[in-house]
Amino acid sequence: MPESVEEFYARVLAATDEHGRLPILDNQMPGWDIFPYETDTLRLKPLQPLLDREPDRKGEDPAECSCQHGLPSSRDERVIWSNDRWSLLALEGGIPIVALLMPHAHHDLADLPRDLAAELGQLTVAIAAAVEALPSVGRCHVARYGDGGAHFHLFFFGRPARAGQFRGSTLVDWEENLPRLPLDVAAANATFVAETIATAYGGAVTPVASA
Ligand SMILES: [Zn+2]
Numbered sequence: 434m435p436e437s438v439e440e441f442y443a444r445v446l447a448a449t450d451e452h453g454r455l456p457i458l459d460n461q462m463p464g465w466d467i468f469p470y471e472t473d474t475l476r477l478k479p480l481q482p483l484l485d486r487e488p489d490r491k492g493e494d495p496a497e498c499s500c501q502h503g504l505p506s507s508r509d510e511r512v513i514w515s516n517d518r519w520s521l522l523a524l525e526g527g528i529p530i531v532a533l534l535m536p537h538a539h540h541d542l543a544d545l546p547r548d549l550a551a552e553l554g555q556l557t558v559a560i561a562a563a564v565e566a567l568p569s570v571g572r573c574h575v576a577r578y579g580d581g582g583a584h585f586h587l588f589f590f591g592r593p594a595r596a597g598q599f600r601g602s603t604l605v606d607w608e609e610n611l612p613r614l615p616l617d618v619a620a621a622n623a624t625f626v627a628e629t630i631a632t633a634y635g636g637a638v639t640p641v642a643s644a
């Protein structure tokens with residue numbers, strides 16, 4: 434029988450100090466050269482107790498999800514590519530591209546129907562290839578968190594080429610602190626990615642207004 438979360442949590446809590454803080458583990462990622470922070474002055478926030486239950490996310494009730502009114506759902510997102518079932522949205526950011534893939538129908542990852550799940554695999558490959566074809570990108574990072582919104586959304590991050598410090602999962606920590614991309618640069622990158630996907634996979638490019 435897999436352990437309960439209370440058992441998991443009790444073990445973590447047992448590793449905290451008298452202030453409820455876990456130590457920084459230098460033999461784990463904090464000791465890697467790509468870790469963005471200097472560890473001598475770094476400390477973790479005290480561990481908080483478990484929540485009573487998983488909090489509701491945006492769109493947890495499908496009737497109230499923004500997909501009822503069509504994508505995009507916020508002003509800093511814009512659709513750059515779509516087909517009948519999926520849209521790819523570009524977000525503002527400090528790296529060459531941050532894009533979000535979302536199905537038009539209301540699903541989360543764990544309840545995607547098989548046909549959409551199969552297309553997700555093919556689209557993931559096509560989008561990653563298009564992002565990696567950008568001259569300023571060294572690798573496409575792919576992530577699903579799902580803790581904020583119930584409507585499935587998969588992130589694609591274009592990690593700047595030859596930026597050795599930005600490799601790995603802490604790219605997103607760096608990204609939050611990089612200057613925002615100029616609008617014309619973001620538009621040119623988004624258009625290039627959308628056109629590359631349309632050529633390789635199909636679907637339609639959404640014209641992007643540059644500034
Ligand atoms: Zn939805």
Ligand SMILES: [Zn+2]
Nearest residue numbers: 579580581582
């Ligand atoms: Zn999210």
